[in-house]
Amino acid sequence: MEAGPAPVVRPRMDTGTFTNNFGPHMPNETYLCYEVEQPEGDSSIPEDQLKGFLRNQAFNTPGGRRHAELCFLDRIRSWGLDRSKHYSITVFISWSPCHSCALGLVGFLRENSLVSLRIFAARIYTYSLRYEDGLRQLQEAGAQISIMDIPEYEHCWDTFVDHQDEAFEPGDDLPVHIQKESQMLDNILKIQGSEDEFHLSKQVCCL
Numbered sequence: 001m002e003a004g005p006a007p008v009v010r011p012r013m014d015t016g017t018f019t020n021n022f023g024p025h026m027p028n029e030t031y032l033c034y035e036v037e038q039p040e041g042d043s044s045i046p047e048d049q050l051k052g053f054l055r056n057q058a059f060n061t062p063g064g065r066r067h068a069e070l071c072f073l074d075r076i077r078s079w080g081l082d083r084s085k086h087y088s089i090t091v092f093i094s095w096s097p098c099h100s101c102a103l104g105l106v107g108f109l110r111e112n113s114l115v116s117l118r119i120f121a122a123r124i125y126t127y128s129l130r131y132e133d134g135l136r137q138l139q140e141a142g143a144q145i146s147i148m149d150i151p152e153y154e155h156c157w158d159t160f161v162d163h164q165d166e167a168f169e170p171g172d173d174l175p176v177h178i179q180k181e182s183q184m185l186d187n188i189l190k191i192q193g194s195e196d197e198f199h200l201s202k203q204v205c206c207l
Helices: 015-022 068-079 099-111 131-140 150-160 173-206
Strands: 031-037 051-055 087-093 115-121 144-147
Touching: 015 031, 015 150, 031 068, 031 150, 051 068, 051 150, 068 087, 068 099, 087 150, 099 115, 099 131, 131 144, 131 173, 144 173, 150 173
Parallel strands: 087 115, 115 144
Antiparallel strands: 031 051, 031 087
16 A cells, blocks of 8 residues: 655744734844645645744844745745736734835735735734824735734644644633724724725725
């Protein structure tokens, strides 16, 4: 009897890295976990890269400082996706995209309609100018943006973390953190929705 295919071995982050960067406390780095759904029969993406994680590049790394989202776009482009097919990408990121990274993602989505993108962020990055505008433009470009809730934390723990069979323990402060960040994101994206309704109503009135 022939042996089946060997299981795919992927790097996993240690529990401390996940807890420190995706938990309710402020991390100094950005980690991005991702998973890709590619069409049946398509082999554009190496099997061991259908799921993975990466982090931002520091100043002292080759190529200099680079945010995690842009590093991920580099990885996507390296796959040479089949432009006649559709790919769904889900991202779990410790900080939401800054304005510059959001615009980079917007440009990629507009140039690559073959890709749909869902983003789950652990917290809102508020340390760059116009970060709200970047998130609104990202949503307008078709990306789905949400704050990670307990099911997303559990999924990431099971999928990307070397947890040694330990169960994910959210802690008492995580639900409070999720609620606060979710409300902040809702307030940011609601403004875009209100503006869209306003412009639509003006168009209707002018008919």
